[in-house]
Amino acid sequence: MSNSFYPILLILIGGGLTTYVWRFMGVWMSERVDPxxxxxxxxxxxxxxxxxxxxxxxxxxxxxxxxxxxxxxxxxxxxxxxxxxxxxxxxxxxxxxxxxxxxxxxxxxx
Amino acid sequence: MYDWSALPRGARASLSVAGLVMAASFLGFGALVRSLEVGLLPGLATTVFIWALPGQVVALDMLASGANLLAMALAVTLTAVRLLPMVVLVMSKVRLEGARRWPLYALSHFVAVTIWRIAEDGIDEVDRPQRLPWLTGLGLALMSSMLVMTSIGYHLAQSLPPLLAACLVFLTPSFFFISLFANAKFRMDYIAIAAGALIGPLCHQYYPEFDLLAGGLIGCTIAYLIGRAGRKRSK
Known part of the structure; x- marks a missing residue:
């Protein structure tokens, strides 16, 4: 199981969080920036x-x-x-x- | 306040042409996961955590080639930058003055090309307090369906004749490439497509781990400079 846990963690941090940053910023900027x-x-x-x-x-x-x-x-x-x-x-x-x-x-x- | 009774109606809107194209893409994505030989679970994890096919393919491609966390984070985050303008546009259509803000941050996780297109095309007929719940319901329904499609594609890839499996795998890159043209508005978008497609493989010869980053950054800067010069001249 430890073998399959590491890729999931890698995807959560290296893929999920790094993707969500831009969505979060999109909501934040939606009131402030010219699209x-x-x-x-x-x-x-x-x-x-x-x-x-x-x-x-x-x-x-x-x-x-x-x-x-x-x-x-x-x-x-x-x-x-x-x-x-x-x-x-x-x-x-x-x-x-x-x-x-x-x-x-x-x-x-x- | 948001009218959450619209949530199930949004979920039913997943049965549409856009949803069908998406389902076919995720069928192909499942087959692609198979061909990368990383296992089904990481493939499903990218669907839940990333929810944007280009980033999902990049993440799994790097996982398969044994790239480290930093390289993956950089490459995926650069493919996700394009979600920012889509989120800005979707939010401007669903925001309610004085309503709580966390539902916006929750909905933003579902925003990718498909939800953005649907929000552009079909959301104007929905009453404003119902829009956010409607899109959230749509996002939830699409994500759970795509988990099923990913799994089906993954298992089909091994039981199908090799040529059919190859066609399934081909669906995803084909869909990406054509939707680049579908979303292209300016000349610089077309130059960026050509530059990325030419420089990416060139960089792959020398720096296999950073070919996407290099292709993206060099390609876009060329496209941006040519495109900007063109816009200035036309003014």
Whole structure:
């Protein structure tokens, strides 16, 4: 049990508290800060780039299960998802569905 | 005072398109947890404690690679900064003058992309005293459903054919990436997407533990400077 307790504690402190800090500050700042201000613009940028880097990492060097698909299939599937998102008038659900279907089809055909 | 009778109605609002997309993402997240080989319990813990998929994936990815507490805290906290403006926006819609403040701090734990979108789209029809209880009920219902979806995804990943499991795992990064475009408003948002996606993997070659931080900070600063220059010129 001590083996599984440490990861939970790590997630509570390293993940949970560090996430809640920003929610707490959000409530505190909601009376005081301009949601379209310059500081929040930079903050949005960091967040966006981090998530993009996260996705790129998963697509380029995935873990066990996803590694059964080819690199070019994953890149094509992500691109197809973004294209479908715009082709359907910015429908996130259809974009995600299209990318997964493309990955499935490419892997099946190979 | 808040009208808490709206809590169950908010819970029922979890049965919506946004809830469905979220359920599919958490199904994929459960499969992703499986592929990281860290066990189901840490995956569920991230759903309860973090409640924002990018941070959850970062935390588990770092747990799997054996990163220390400081590295995890830094990387997760940077992905969570984006929750701040969402919380500010949601709070401005539910706050009641003179009401107690702790319910706001409780509700803020549920605020992530989905709750923010629902608060933007559907909350105006709800009476103001009912809004906070309504969203709290929605948050509670979504979180408990997503614990179930995470567990189902985790177990499906091992019993499904490998290709279907791969597609499930792929749902989460695909959803993240497309919702970046869905939330992008300014040119700098698009530059930040491209910069993060290019610089992150580049940094991974040299500093695997800090690739997300480096990709995020370098990528965003480039995007911010280009974007700001563009805005100044257009004025």
């Amino acid at each position: 379209e201000g310059e500081l929040l613009m930079w903050v949005r940028c960091v967040a966006t780039a981090i998530v993009a880097a996260l996705v790129a990492g998963i697509v380029l060097s995935p873990n066990a299960i996803l590694a059964s698909t080819g690199l070019e299939m994953r890149v094509a599937a992500i691109a197809a998802g973004v294209l479908a998102f715009y082709a359907t008038g910015k429908n996130t659900g259809l974009g995600v569905a299209a990318s997964v279907v493309v990955l499935f089809a490419l892997a099946l055909l190979s």
